[in-house]
Amino acid sequence: MNHLPPTPRGRRRPPGPADGLRAHSDALRSHAxxxxxxxxxxxxxGSYADPLHAEVTLLAERCAVAAGGLTLAAAQLDAPRRSRRSRRPAGPALRRKDP
Structure with missing residues (x-):
């Protein structure tokens, strides 16, 4: 007997780290x-609110920049990884010479 709830069939895979980064990015954009x-x-x-206006504007900009950084990080996590072979230099001295 299985006491676990059934797995939803429409879901392909559990959310990954990139999905979490995107969610945080969306929240930061909303805050901004x-x-x-x-x-x-x-x-x-009026002028008495100018210092607070400047601080709130700066905070909004920081939230927007952080959201952009999280979006970029999520895109990098989603990018297909290159194989080790493609990262090796392929200069003339490193190419194999057939005998």
């Missing part, structure tokens, strides 16, 4: 958008 909208509201409140 919300921070930008807050910064726009702060800009309308």
């Amino acid at each position: 958008e919300r921070l930008r909208s807050v910064a726009a509201d702060l800009g309308r409140r």
Whole structure:
């Protein structure tokens, strides 16, 4: 008797590290958008809100840059790995010479 729940058949494989990076990237992009909208509201409140506006704008930019980095890392994880043979230098001195 098996006490485990049945495996869903529509799912091909469990989510990998690249999927997690993409999820975090999406969350950071969402935070950046919300921070930008807050910064726009702060800009309308007068000069007393200028320092806070600058900090929120900077934080939004940092979130967007981090999201881009995570997206790039996910793409690199998804890229097919090159074989060892293709990484070796293939200069004239390293080529095999047939006898």
